[in-house]
Amino acid sequence: MENGTLAAMHADDLALLQPHFERVELKLKHILFEADAPIEHVHFFLGGLSSEIATLDGKGQLEIGCVGREGFSGHSVLLGVEASPHFAFMQASGSALRIRSDILLSATDTSKRLRMLLLRFIHVLMVQIASSAVSDARFTVRQRLARWLLMCQDRIGDELPLTHEFLALMLGVRRSGVTEMIHVLEGENLIRAVRALITVKDRQGLIDVAAGCYGLPESEYRRLINPNLQSLGTTPRRTAS
Amino acid sequence: MTRYFFNIRRRTSLCIDEEGQEFASFAEAYMGAISSLCEIAGDSLKTADPVEVYAIEVTDTAGAVLHSVTMTEAVLPLLPEKQAAIV
Structure with missing residues (x-):
């Protein structure tokens, strides 16, 4: 099991984070962060699937992004925001390495290279969100x-x-x-x-x-983060029926 | 709350609803079926595709059909011909 973003990380940057990682098992429906509440931890997933959900005025909820073992949750932290109007939870259980948000943020002050990698993942996530919006409309x-x-x-x-x-x-x-x-x-x-x-x-x-409504965020991920993460939109697989 | 099941009659097949959904009353389940039919029609019409679904059968937990809500029943009242005359 590995995390695609951590696998793409420079060894020195990984060494900055490693002592602060705590391995956690995340059950189905586990809340990663609540709306408008401080995001205490950033989770680098080793498996499972997390969903970020937007709500408008309490009416209607819609998934705007999903992240699994290719990346991490709680990206608002890295954009300098403590809490988000969105919430995130596990829609399939899995394990993760979590790190306190303030520790991760200060590590990105220490290493620009680390910050740039994590910001590139946020770009991929934004492309995914945009791709969901285009899909919903068209x-x-x-x-x-x-x-x-x-x-x-x-x-x-x-x-x-x-x-x-x-x-x-x-x-x-x-x-x-x-x-x-x-x-x-x-x-x-x-x-x-x-x-x-x-x-x-x-x-x-x-x-x-x-x-065509699938594939763009996946190719951005391979271009910008990790070309090697198995199966993230790479080789088409046919499974035995 | 009572659980109702929405089986979907398509032109060429029947989709059985195995999950069901809870509603406060049959009247609410009926309105849920109407809204679902409108949404399904809208999705097909978005790309000018033929509407394949012609009814939602609302059943109880025993599988008895309480009412078959047709696409026509859902959509026809919304068409301009059925509205009050506009001058």
Whole structure:
């Protein structure tokens, strides 16, 4: 298990952080930070999947970004902000190395190289958020569902323990829209769906369905952070059906 | 709260809702089905694709169909022909 951003880090920078890392196991639905509350720790994930959620005026919630073993949560800290109106939680359990926010921030004062690496990841995250916005405005539920399943597969593998209710929150649609499109993708033999467990059967097929709404943040990640992190949008894999 | 299931009738297939969703009353579940149908139609119309879903069957936990809410029922009242005349 490794974290793609830590793997890309210069050894001297990693040595600055290493003594302060604490390994934690993050359960499903674990809250990484609450809205408008101080972000105490930044988590570098070794597995699992975290979601950052935006809410507007208490109405409607929408996922705006997801991060797994390629990066870290709590990026607002590195932008000099203590608390965010967003909140983040684990949508699939996994372990992480966490570090106190103030310690990470002062390490970025010590090493410009470290700061630049972490800021490049924030750029990738911003590209992902923009890509979600474009997808929501211009792409259909079928295309966006394919994109989102690919993003999950990149981070947690072929078996995705996700309910339709949860997927509806992620995509910002009503549950029936998800029920229908899961059924359609299953009919096209791209996934297998048993109650609350979706298995990716044909990755390339999903990439084709996504019709361009998947892949840009992933290629930015490979260009700017780590070209080697296995499976983050790299080799199309077909799994045995 | 009562759990209702929204099975989706498409032109060529039926999608069974295995999860269901809780509503305070059947009336609220009915409105939920109407809103879902409108959203599904909107998603297809966004790209000028044919609307494949023609009904949501609202069922109880035993699987009995309480009401089949049709796409026409959801969408037709929203079309301009059905609104009060505009001069």
